[in-house]
Amino acid sequence: MEDRESQTSRVEFLCYSAARFLKAGDYRHGAEALRQALVASERSGAPDCACLIEIACDIASACRLCRHEAHWHRRAHDLASERECELLGELIDLLQIAEWHLEPPHKRHALPPARSTSPLPGPASYQAAQRQELRPSPHGMDPFRVRPAPGRGAPALPRATASCDPRTATAGDASLGVYCLGSFRVFHNGVLIEEWSSLKGLAILKYLVVHHGRRVNRETLMDVFWPEADAVAARRSLHQAIYSLRKALREHGGDRQYILSHENYYELNPAVALWVDAEEFESHLRNARRCESAARLEEAMQEYGVAESLYQGRFMEDDLYADWAESQRQYLEQAYLEVASHLGALYFERGAPTAAVTLCQKVLSVDPCYENAHRQLMQCYLAQGQRYLAVRQFHLCDAALRSRSGLTPSEETIALYRRIAHTS
Numbered sequence: 001m002e003d004r005e006s007q008t009s010r011v012e013f014l015c016y017s018a019a020r021f022l023k024a025g026d027y028r029h030g031a032e033a034l035r036q037a038l039v040a041s042e043r044s045g046a047p048d049c050a051c052l053i054e055i056a057c058d059i060a061s062a063c064r065l066c067r068h069e070a071h072w073h074r075r076a077h078d079l080a081s082e083r084e085c086e087l088l089g090e091l092i093d094l095l096q097i098a099e100w101h102l103e104p105p106h107k108r109h110a111l112p113p114a115r116s117t118s119p120l121p122g123p124a125s126y127q128a129a130q131r132q133e134l135r136p137s138p139h140g141m142d143p144f145r146v147r148p149a150p151g152r153g154a155p156a157l158p159r160a161t162a163s164c165d166p167r168t169a170t171a172g173d174a175s176l177g178v179y180c181l182g183s184f185r186v187f188h189n190g191v192l193i194e195e196w197s198s199l200k201g202l203a204i205l206k207y208l209v210v211h212h213g214r215r216v217n218r219e220t221l222m223d224v225f226w227p228e229a230d231a232v233a234a235r236r237s238l239h240q241a242i243y244s245l246r247k248a249l250r251e252h253g254g255d256r257q258y259i260l261s262h263e264n265y266y267e268l269n270p271a272v273a274l275w276v277d278a279e280e281f282e283s284h285l286r287n288a289r290r291c292e293s294a295a296r297l298e299e300a301m302q303e304y305g306v307a308e309s310l311y312q313g314r315f316m317e318d319d320l321y322a323d324w325a326e327s328q329r330q331y332l333e334q335a336y337l338e339v340a341s342h343l344g345a346l347y348f349e350r351g352a353p354t355a356a357v358t359l360c361q362k363v364l365s366v367d368p369c370y371e372n373a374h375r376q377l378m379q380c381y382l383a384q385g386q387r388y389l390a391v392r393q394f395h396l397c398d399a400a401l402r403s404r405s406g407l408t409p410s411e412e413t414i415a416l417y418r419r420i421a422h423t424s
Contacts, residue, residue, distance in 0.1 A: 007040045007041075007043045007044035008044045008046070009395075010037075010040045011037050011040045011041045011044060011046075011049065011053075013395045013396065013398075013399045014033050014034070014036050014037035014040060014399055014403070015033075015034070015037050015053070016396065016399070017033045017368075017396065017399040017400055017403055018030045018031075018033035018034045018037060018056075018060075018403075020368060020400075021033060021368070021403075022060060022063075024365065024368075025067075027060050027061075027063050027064035027067065028064060029403055029404050030060050031057055031060040031061055031064065032403055033399070033403040034053055034056050034057045034060055035057055036402075036403060037053050038050055038053045038054055038057060041053055071321070175188070175189055175190075175272070175273040175274075175275070176188060176258070176272055176273070176274050176275070177190070177275045178209050178274065178275065178276045178277070179277045179312070180206070180209065180210070180276060180277060180278045180315055180316055181277050181278055181281065181310060181311050181312050181313055181314070181315055181332070182312035182313025182314070182317055183312075183313065183317065183318060184202075184206060184316060184318050184319075186205070188249070188252040189252075191252065193248065193249075193252055195248065195251075196244075196248050197244045197247065197248060198240070198241050198244035198245065198248075200225055200237065200240075200241040200244075201241040201242065201243075201244040201245035201248065202245070203225060203241075203319070203322075204221060204225065204238075204241055204242065204245060204266075205245055206316060206319065206325075207221065207224065207225075207324065208259070208266065208267065208268050209268065209274075209276060210324075210325070210328065212267070212268045212274060212276075213270070214267065215262060215265035215266070215267045216265060216266050216267060217264055217265055218235070218238060218264045218265065218266065219264070221238055221266065222234040222235065222238055224324050225237075225238070225241075226238070242259060242261075242266065245259060246258065246259050256269070256272070257269055258272055277310050277312075278315060278328075278332060280310055281307050281310040281311060281332065281335075281336075282332075282335070284303045284304075284306045284307040284310070285303070285304075285307045285335060285339060287303045288300045288301075288303035288304040288307060288339075291303060297346070300346075301343065301346055301347075304339055304342065304343040304346070305343065307336075307339050308336070308339050308340050308343055308359070308362075311332070311336040311339075311340075314329055314332075314333060314366075315328055315329040315332045315333070316328075316329060333366065333367075336366065337363055337366060337367055337370055337373075340359045340360075340362055340363045340373075341359070341360070341363050341370065341372050341373050341376065343359055344356040344357075344359035344360050344363070344373070344376050345376060347359065348376065348379065348380060348383070353380040353383045353384055354380075354384075356376060356380050357377060357380045357381075360373040360374075360376045360377045360380070361377070364377075368400040368404065369400050369401055369404050369405065369407075371397060371401070371409065371410060371413055374393055374394070374396070374397035374400075374409075374413065375412070375413055375416055377390075377393045378390040378393045378394060378413075378416055378417070378420060379416070381393060382420055382423065387420060387423060390420045391417070391420060391421060394409070394413065394416075394417040394420075397409055397413060
């Protein structure tokens with residue numbers, strides 16, 4: 001009887017853990033938690049529950065396959081668009097050569113026009129057709145439109161410096177505000193740029209933003225974004241992408257050059273005021289640590305709070321498969337976990353457990369296995385007189401660790417659980 005009850009309890013926690021994974025889009029770990037719940041439900045002697053969980057496992061697996069298929073189609077679309085640009089460049093080159101042959105001999109240049117290494121704008125009819133094709137599909141899937149994250153709109157910039165704050169820039173003082181944490185967004189003088197005619201051009205802008213202040217070698221960009229293409233095709237694709245990117249920025253910024261080229265290098269124009277949320281996050285984090293070291297705790301908590309609010313999602317979350325962004329993504333995610341967890345601990349020490357609970361829940365939404373946040377939640381719930389929630393949090397921690405990495409809670413977490421369990 002006791003074993004059956006324990007299995008039933010395990011099924012409950014595994015299903016709860018699976019729901020959290022699935023809501024976060026983590027189908028692999030969600031399906032694994034459901035499989036463990038299926039085994040536990042069969043052992044508990046609940047065939048109806050086992051049948052339902054088995055169906056849930058199949059649906060979770062189907063969701064995961066749908067995601068992989070969607071990624072494959074996006075990649076195929078990207079490659080097809082690049083090939084279209086290459087063919088268009090060759091077509092325009094051929095038409096220029098044909099036009100040269102039609103010129104009277106006394107008006108011709110000495111040689112026919114060389115094959116262009118930079119793209120040429122097509123005729124008006126072609127550009128109109130392109131604009132028609134870039135309209136959203138009936139299903140709302142428009143790969144060329146960058147939208148604000150749902151529910152966020154165009155968020156205000158927290159405490160940016162006046163010289164780089166897109167909200168305060170004047171029409172004659174070009175300014176770019178770039179959000180890399182969460183959905184990638186670019187604001188020009190406070191206005192969101194929504195239309196990008198080239199996905200590769202947008203990807204190159206992201207790369208230049210991350211490496212701004214440094215010149216980026218053309219060969220590096222070719223290796224990063226066209227690793228399997230030969231040198232000629234990669235160079236042509238790069239020129240096409242840079243042209244599309246400059247055109248998109250020029251439509252918002254007039255005649256100003258935002259992308260500069262120097263022999264074999266590209267860079268963002270250093271004369272353009274640039275605000276980047278990831279850099280602001282790091283700046284406020286450094287300020288917070290300095291204030292805390294100087295025993296200015298109020299200022300430190302304010303700086304930690306601004307840093308925490310700036311983290312609106314994973315770094316370049318629209319490009320989770322981009323290897324060049326992975327190391328920075330991991331660094332910023334770990335920094336955020338430490339910031340939010342530490343700020344939660346400071347709130348708890350100051351007698352504000354509700355604020356600490358909110359921060360810990362944010363941490364666990366990013367990393368369900370962040371054990372320090374589980375312990376903080378257990379302490380907060382106990383301080384609020386909600387002992388049953390503290391006990392439940394320990395089991396959630398245990399389930400998350402086991403399902404994700406096959407680990408068990410640390411001795412520190414187990415010791416805290418035992419103290420709570422024996423608290424009258």
